[in-house]
Amino acid sequence: MIRFLKSRWYLILSFLIPFVIMTCYFWYRNMAPFGDQSILTVDMGQQYVDFFAYFKHAVTSNPSSFFYSFSKALGGEMVGLWAYYLMSPVNLVLLLFPLKQLASGILLVTVLKYGLAGLSFAYLLYRKSNTQVHLIPAWATMYALNGWIIANQLNLIWLDGMIWLPLIVLGIERIVDTHRIRTYLISLTAMLIINYYMAYMICIFAVLYFAYYAVVNWQGLKATSQNIGRFAGTSLLAGGLSAFFLLPTYSALLTSKAEYTVTNVKWQFEYNPINLIGKFFNGAFNFDQMPNGTPNVFIGSVAIITFVAFFFLRTIKPSQKIAAGLVTAFLLLSMCLKPLDLFWHAMQFPIWYPYRFSFIFCFWVILLGNRAFNQIHELKQWAKMIIIAIIAAGIIYITLNLKQFNNFLTTENIVIGTVLMIAAIVLVFFGQPSKAFSAAMIVLVIGEMGYNVFSSLNNISYVTNPNYVNYTTNLKRPVDQIKASDDSFYRIGKTFYRTKDDPFEANYNGGDHFSSTFEKTMPQFMENIGQPDGDGFTEYSNGTLLSDSFLSMKYFLNASNPDSNQYLQALTTKPDLNQYNLMRTQHNVQTYRNQYALPIAFASSNQIFNQNRAVDPTTYQSTIFNNLIGRTYQHRMFTPINFDSSTFVNVPRQSNLTGAFLQKKNLLKPAHMMLTFTPQTNDSYYLTLGNAINLGSSQNSQNVKIYRNGVPLNQYPTYRNTVIVNVASKDKGKPITINVELTKSSVLLQNFTLYQFHNQDFETQVKKLQQNPLKITHFNSREFIGTINIHQKHQALATTIPYAKGWHLLVNGKPHPIKEWSKMFVGADLKPGHYSIKLYYWPPLLTPGIIISLSSIIITIVGWQWLKKRKSR
Known part of the structure; x- marks a missing residue:
C-alpha cells in the first residue's frame, strides 16, 4: 500500500484536492456536521433527502419496497425511481448515518463524488496522455470543479456521470488502440445501471467520441470496420448486461416521463449563442440560473487557452482539427439550438436545470486543452498573439455588454476573471517546465477553481x-x-x-x-x-x-x-x-x-367497473361512492347550497358567485367579499376553488387571501384544477364567515361553490362496506394474501391499490384477471363464494430482462475464455 501511494501520489492528490476544497467550503458555510446549516436546498431538500431516507429503510428493513411502495402517493412502482435517483454505489455511505444525521451523510457523499470525478479524469490522463504526472492533479481539479458540477451539486444523482465519463472514453480509446473491450464494457454497464438518464447523454457522446477517435487514429478501412463492430457489439453487450434493470425501467418510463415527450419543436436558437461567453467567467451562477439560465461551462483559464491553442498547433493533424471542430460545433449548437437541446434531454425539455448534458462539453474542452498543453511548446508566436486577441475580444464583449449578464455576473467577476486569465496566459505561453512552473500551475488552478466554488455557491441559500x-x-x-x-x-x-x-x-x-x-x-x-x-x-x-x-x-x-x-x-x-x-x-x-x-381491499358492487366522467370533484367522489355501494349516479353526497348573506367592499355586488368576476372599483383601496352561512346541521361543509383563485405562496402569484372566521384558510398554494376545501364540521347554529380579500385588481371566482355533505347517509353506507373486507393474513409492500367472502351476485373485489400492469391476482391459487376501476385502482369480478386471494406485484419486463442479462453474462464469459485460449496458442 505504501509503495502504491508513493508511486501513484498524483492520483491520490487528484482525489484529495477537489475533496478538500469542497469540504472547506461546506465547513465555511457551517453545514452539518460542521454547524447548524445543511447541504439541503431546492430538489436536494425537497426530494432527494426523502428518497435517501427511503433508501436506508429499503436496504436495512424493507427490501420488498424495492419494487413497489405505498409511500409513493397511493402506491407506485419503484424500479424507475431507483434507476433515476438511488443506484449510485456511493449511496452505501448513507447506511452509516442515522436519520437525524442524514444531511451530514449526504454532504460526505457529495464531496466523495467530487473527489472521484477528479480521480477518474486523472486516471484517464495517466493512461492515455503525455501529461507530466505532477501536473495531472491540476487538470483533474479543472474537471472535478467545473461550472456544471458546481451548479448541479444539489442534483447529487447526476454527478456519477462525471465519474464514469472519463472511464468510458478510456474504454473507447482502448477499443481503437488495442482492440480490448473490458474497460468500455464495465464502465458503460455501470453507468447504464447507476443512472439511465446521464447514461443516455453519455451514449450520445460515446458515438461522437468513437467517430472522432477513429478518424484521429485512422487504421485503414478494414481495421476501422472491425473497430466499429467491436464498439457497437460491446455497447449492445453492456445493454444486455444491464437489461435486468433497463427493461423494467423502460416499462416504468412509459407510464411516467415518456408521457411528456415532445414531438414537435421549432428550429430556433434559445438565446444568442455568443452570450455563452459569459459563463466562462468564475462566479457566473446564482439561483436565477437554475430555472432557465445558460449552460454552466466554467472550466478555468488554462483549459480555455489550451483548447483554443489546439486548433493552432501545427503538430496536430488537419483531419484531427476538423474532426474536433465538428464535435465542438455540434456540442455548442446543442447548447443553444432547440431541437438538439431537446434531443440530448431524451425529447423532454427540462423543468429547471437546463442543459444538463453540458458536463460533456466541459469534459471535451478540458480533454482537448490537455492534449494541446502537452505540445504547447510547438505553438508559434503569431498563433499565441491570435489566441490572446480572441480571448481579449471575448472579455471586451462581456465588459461592454455587462448589463445583459448582470443577473449572474458582477464587475468583480469580470476583474478577477481577467486577472486570472492574464496570469494563465503568462504561465502557459511563457513559462518554462520546472518544479516552480508545476507548483505555480497547481496554485493557479486551485485558486481559480476554488474561487469559483465560493463565488458561485455563496449565491445559494440552504435549509438549516x-x-x-x-x-x-x-x-x-x-x-x-x-x-x-x-x-x-x-x-x-x-x-x-x-x-x-x-x-x-x-x-x-x-x-x-x-x-x-x-x-x-x-x-x-x-x-x-x-x-x-x-x-x-x-x-x-x-x-x-x-x-x-x-x-x-x-x-x-x-x-x-x-x-x-x-x-x-x-x-x-x-x-x-x-x-x-x-x-x-x-x-x-x-x-x-x-x-x-375502508380497508385496502373489500367486497363492493361490480358497478365500480362503469366508466366515471370527471365533471367536478364533488360529483366524481359521489360517483365513486355510489359505484362502490351499487346505487344510481343521481344520488349526490354533496349538495350545493347558498350563503346566507354577503357583503362587497370596493367590488360590484354579485348575485351569482360561481364564475363571477370581481374587480376593484378603486385600485388604490382594499377590496374584499364577506360571505356568511350558518350550518343547519352538524354535517361537513366544503368550498370548491378553481385554479383562477390563486392563493399562491408569493405575492406575485397570489390574487386573493381567504379567511375563515378571521383566521387565514390554510391551503397548499399550487393547484392547477379545482380543489375542495373543508370550511365547517359539527358547527350547527354557528355562523361561518368566509372573507375573500383581493390582493390584485381582479379575480375570477372560478368554481367557487359551497357544498353540504350528507354525513348520516355516508356513515350508514360506509359501515356496510366495512363489513366484508379482505381478511389479510400477510402483506408487505408488493404482496397481499388473505380471504374474502362474496355473498351476492353483481359484486366484485375492490381495492385502492393503483392499477398497473405489474399487479397479478391469484384466486384459490389460480391466475385471475384483474380490471381497472375509476381509471385508477385494481379490482376483479368474483362470483358468490369463499376465496383465497393473493395479490402480488412483479415489475413488467423484469423476467425477460433477467433472461437477457444472464444470457449476456454467459456470452461474456464464453467470449473471454475463447479469447484467452486463442492468445495462449
Whole structure:
C-alpha cells in the first residue's frame, strides 16, 4: 500500500484536492456536521433527502419496497425511481448515518463524488496522455470543479456521470488502440445501471467520441470496420448486461416521463449563442440560473487557452482539427439550438436545470486543452498573439455588454476573471517546465477553481439542519407510535408538511409524492377528486370524509398549535378532524383515528367497473361512492347550497358567485367579499376553488387571501384544477364567515361553490362496506394474501391499490384477471363464494430482462475464455 501511494501520489492528490476544497467550503458555510446549516436546498431538500431516507429503510428493513411502495402517493412502482435517483454505489455511505444525521451523510457523499470525478479524469490522463504526472492533479481539479458540477451539486444523482465519463472514453480509446473491450464494457454497464438518464447523454457522446477517435487514429478501412463492430457489439453487450434493470425501467418510463415527450419543436436558437461567453467567467451562477439560465461551462483559464491553442498547433493533424471542430460545433449548437437541446434531454425539455448534458462539453474542452498543453511548446508566436486577441475580444464583449449578464455576473467577476486569465496566459505561453512552473500551475488552478466554488455557491441559500431534523422528529414520533399499536395496512394523512415526499422520510403509507418518475395517472386521479397536483407531483391536502374513507386514510396527524412549533408548517384547514377519534396529543401533534376508513381491499358492487366522467370533484367522489355501494349516479353526497348573506367592499355586488368576476372599483383601496352561512346541521361543509383563485405562496402569484372566521384558510398554494376545501364540521347554529380579500385588481371566482355533505347517509353506507373486507393474513409492500367472502351476485373485489400492469391476482391459487376501476385502482369480478386471494406485484419486463442479462453474462464469459485460449496458442 505504501509503495502504491508513493508511486501513484498524483492520483491520490487528484482525489484529495477537489475533496478538500469542497469540504472547506461546506465547513465555511457551517453545514452539518460542521454547524447548524445543511447541504439541503431546492430538489436536494425537497426530494432527494426523502428518497435517501427511503433508501436506508429499503436496504436495512424493507427490501420488498424495492419494487413497489405505498409511500409513493397511493402506491407506485419503484424500479424507475431507483434507476433515476438511488443506484449510485456511493449511496452505501448513507447506511452509516442515522436519520437525524442524514444531511451530514449526504454532504460526505457529495464531496466523495467530487473527489472521484477528479480521480477518474486523472486516471484517464495517466493512461492515455503525455501529461507530466505532477501536473495531472491540476487538470483533474479543472474537471472535478467545473461550472456544471458546481451548479448541479444539489442534483447529487447526476454527478456519477462525471465519474464514469472519463472511464468510458478510456474504454473507447482502448477499443481503437488495442482492440480490448473490458474497460468500455464495465464502465458503460455501470453507468447504464447507476443512472439511465446521464447514461443516455453519455451514449450520445460515446458515438461522437468513437467517430472522432477513429478518424484521429485512422487504421485503414478494414481495421476501422472491425473497430466499429467491436464498439457497437460491446455497447449492445453492456445493454444486455444491464437489461435486468433497463427493461423494467423502460416499462416504468412509459407510464411516467415518456408521457411528456415532445414531438414537435421549432428550429430556433434559445438565446444568442455568443452570450455563452459569459459563463466562462468564475462566479457566473446564482439561483436565477437554475430555472432557465445558460449552460454552466466554467472550466478555468488554462483549459480555455489550451483548447483554443489546439486548433493552432501545427503538430496536430488537419483531419484531427476538423474532426474536433465538428464535435465542438455540434456540442455548442446543442447548447443553444432547440431541437438538439431537446434531443440530448431524451425529447423532454427540462423543468429547471437546463442543459444538463453540458458536463460533456466541459469534459471535451478540458480533454482537448490537455492534449494541446502537452505540445504547447510547438505553438508559434503569431498563433499565441491570435489566441490572446480572441480571448481579449471575448472579455471586451462581456465588459461592454455587462448589463445583459448582470443577473449572474458582477464587475468583480469580470476583474478577477481577467486577472486570472492574464496570469494563465503568462504561465502557459511563457513559462518554462520546472518544479516552480508545476507548483505555480497547481496554485493557479486551485485558486481559480476554488474561487469559483465560493463565488458561485455563496449565491445559494440552504435549509438549516435543525429545520430538517426537528421536523423529521416531529413527524416520525407519532408515525412510529401508530405502527407500534396497529400492524394492519392503512394510510396516514396530515395537516402539516415539509415536502411532498414526507411518507418516504418517515416510512409510512400516505398520499403525497413528487418525483420525475411519477406515473401520470396518479396526478390525474388526484385532480379528479379535488387534490392539488401537477406534472410529477400530488399533495393529498384536501381530503373529504368520503375520500379519506375510500382511500384508507385511517390516521391523521394534526399540528395542534403550529404557531408554537416553527417546524410544523400548516398545510390545510381541516375541521373534519372533529369527526374522527382523537387518540393522543404529544409534542404539538395530535393523532386522530378515522373510524370510517375502508380497508385496502373489500367486497363492493361490480358497478365500480362503469366508466366515471370527471365533471367536478364533488360529483366524481359521489360517483365513486355510489359505484362502490351499487346505487344510481343521481344520488349526490354533496349538495350545493347558498350563503346566507354577503357583503362587497370596493367590488360590484354579485348575485351569482360561481364564475363571477370581481374587480376593484378603486385600485388604490382594499377590496374584499364577506360571505356568511350558518350550518343547519352538524354535517361537513366544503368550498370548491378553481385554479383562477390563486392563493399562491408569493405575492406575485397570489390574487386573493381567504379567511375563515378571521383566521387565514390554510391551503397548499399550487393547484392547477379545482380543489375542495373543508370550511365547517359539527358547527350547527354557528355562523361561518368566509372573507375573500383581493390582493390584485381582479379575480375570477372560478368554481367557487359551497357544498353540504350528507354525513348520516355516508356513515350508514360506509359501515356496510366495512363489513366484508379482505381478511389479510400477510402483506408487505408488493404482496397481499388473505380471504374474502362474496355473498351476492353483481359484486366484485375492490381495492385502492393503483392499477398497473405489474399487479397479478391469484384466486384459490389460480391466475385471475384483474380490471381497472375509476381509471385508477385494481379490482376483479368474483362470483358468490369463499376465496383465497393473493395479490402480488412483479415489475413488467423484469423476467425477460433477467433472461437477457444472464444470457449476456454467459456470452461474456464464453467470449473471454475463447479469447484467452486463442492468445495462449
